[in-house]
Amino acid sequence: MSIDYTERIPNNVDLADDRRLQRALESWQPAFLQWWGETGPALPTQDVYLRTAVAVGRQGWASFARVKLPEYRWGIFLAERDPGRRIAFGQHKGEPVWQQVPGEHRASLQRLIVVQGDTEPASVEQQRRLGLTAPSLYDLRNLFQVNVEEGRHLWAMVYLLHAHFGRAGRDEAEALLLRNSGSEDSPRILGAFNEETPDWLSFFMFTYFTDRDGKYQLGTLKESAFDPLSRTCEFMLKEEAHHMFVGTTGVDRVAERTAELMRIHDTGDIAPFGGIPLAVIQKYLNFHYSVSLDLFGGETSTNVANYFTSGLKGRWQEERRDDDHVLTEAVTPVQQLDGGAIVEVDLPALTALNHDLRTQYIADCQTGITRWNRILASNGISGPGLYLPHVGFNRRVGLFAGCHITPDGRVVDEASWAAGRASWLPTAADKAHVESLMRPVYEPGKIAAWLAPPRNGINGQPLDYEYVRF
Numbered sequence: 410m411s412i413d414y415t416e417r418i419p420n421n422v423d424l425a426d427d428r429r430l431q432r433a434l435e436s437w438q439p440a441f442l443q444w445w446g447e448t449g450p451a452l453p454t455q456d457v458y459l460r461t462a463v464a465v466g467r468q469g470w471a472s473f474a475r476v477k478l479p480e481y482r483w484g485i486f487l488a489e490r491d492p493g494r495r496i497a498f499g500q501h502k503g504e505p506v507w508q509q510v511p512g513e514h515r516a517s518l519q520r521l522i523v524v525q526g527d528t529e530p531a532s533v534e535q536q537r538r539l540g541l542t543a544p545s546l547y548d549l550r551n552l553f554q555v556n557v558e559e560g561r562h563l564w565a566m567v568y569l570l571h572a573h574f575g576r577a578g579r580d581e582a583e584a585l586l587l588r589n590s591g592s593e594d595s596p597r598i599l600g601a602f603n604e605e606t607p608d609w610l611s612f613f614m615f616t617y618f619t620d621r622d623g624k625y626q627l628g629t630l631k632e633s634a635f636d637p638l639s640r641t642c643e644f645m646l647k648e649e650a651h652h653m654f655v656g657t658t659g660v661d662r663v664a665e666r667t668a669e670l671m672r673i674h675d676t677g678d679i680a681p682f683g684g685i686p687l688a689v690i691q692k693y694l695n696f697h698y699s700v701s702l703d704l705f706g707g708e709t710s711t712n713v714a715n716y717f718t719s720g721l722k723g724r725w726q727e728e729r730r731d732d733d734h735v736l737t738e739a740v741t742p743v744q745q746l747d748g749g750a751i752v753e754v755d756l757p758a759l760t761a762l763n764h765d766l767r768t769q770y771i772a773d774c775q776t777g778i779t780r781w782n783r784i785l786a787s788n789g790i791s792g793p794g795l796y797l798p799h800v801g802f803n804r805r806v807g808l809f810a811g812c813h814i815t816p817d818g819r820v821v822d823e824a825s826w827a828a829g830r831a832s833w834l835p836t837a838a839d840k841a842h843v844e845s846l847m848r849p850v851y852e853p854g855k856i857a858a859w860l861a862p863p864r865n866g867i868n869g870q871p872l873d874y875e876y877v878r879f
């Protein structure tokens with residue numbers, strides 16, 4: 410099914426057949442555009458080479474064209490419906506999935522959708538000023554691609570709120586545009602989405618670690634018994650893959666350039682030569698990884714156990730799991746602090762589902778580390794390279810919140826923590842150095858000196874293509 414772009418809100422949900430819903434969404438649209446104008450990309454442009462979803466099928470779901478940013482066509486797209494789909498887990502396992510929200514799960518489902526929906530506009534707000542310092546037109550284009558798609562993900566959640574949650578859903582949709590990343594009075598719901606993304610190293614780390622958290626959250630909602638939510642998330646995951654590509658290859662290119670400068674100048678102290686020292690990359694990594702781990706919530710949660718049992722939220726790749734998908738008997742080993750030492754205890758698998766998801770996420774994050782260390786090694790940099798800090802490092806949520814745990818997993822007292830902090834997390838001087846490198850490069854084919862060029866252009870275009878015009 411191809412999507413009709415002559416409609417005011419492009420969609421594949423037969424919006425024209427539901428006049429009330431269509432009118433409700435059309436009245437939300439101006440508020441969205443106003444939000445985009447006020448908190449979306451701060452850099453004025455003429456047009457940007459962007460992909461837009463045109464279908465949801467296996468092949469050719471996107472088309473690429475030069476688009477004026479405020480005229481991007483944000484639409485509502487759900488993955489195709491599988492008429493035989495059945496619930497894969499929990500107490501309703503084997504029953505047909507739900508097309509409507511069951512009354513008893515209304516509040517929980519609405520909350521899950523609002524929390525997910527809140528992250529989407531938040532990242533656009535966090536990235537608002539990055540265009541002013543883009544290291545190349547290629548990178549600038551990727552930033553805007555991520556931004557418009559996060560905007561579309563907001564639409565995806567707002568559609569569900571409008572279509573399935575009545576008055577309360579419409580109020581929540583409005584509130585999604587009123588909260589603001591980092592705001593004192595009405596911040597975004599989750600901590601990591603109130604942090605700043607002030608420079609491109611942070612942006613690459615954010616798209617690697619924080620967008621990847623999004624991937625795992627969407628993966629659990631894709632398993633939902635509430636079929637419209639499942640289909641929405643399935644399509645969002647398709648778009649999300651590019652966001653993580655931006656993060657993975659972004660850090661690749663930072664690592665490559667850093668290694669190159671270390672080799673040329675035969676020193677780790679490459680700051681005077683306009684590079685980002687490996688130790689600074691590690692500190693940024695430590696920060697973004699640890700705040701992203703907080704997004705998984707507490708290791709144990711009875712709420713999440715209930716979501717699972719009642720079918721609202723499954724596990725990552727639920728259907729590939731080789732167990733009973735009910736988990737009333739299962740246990741899972743979880744690390745926690747016990748009298749000054751980190752110990753492993755067996756907890757009921759059902760209440761430790763956040764921990765399960767986080768474990769999958771950590772394994773995925775590790776693939777980036779391996780990849781970046783391979784890049785360092787192939788550029789002649791031997792040594793320990795980059796690593797993921799201990800799961801308890803710098804945590805504000807869960808069993809390790811408020812504990813002082815070093816990146817290598819030692820429990821230390823407050824004084825040692827304070828003494829080590831500057832070597833584990835970005836300092837004011839590190840941030841100032843990174844910021845000093847952030848100078849815009851808007852000439853086609855040129856790249857800022859702190860970053861290696863990408864391997865390939867976008868959609869087969871050459872690297873010196875004019876991805877953004879002013």
Ligand SMILES: [Fe+2]
Pocket residue numbers: 529558559562623645649
């Ligand atoms: Fe998203």
Ligand SMILES: [Fe+2]
Pocket residue numbers: 559620623649652
């Ligand atoms: Fe994303």
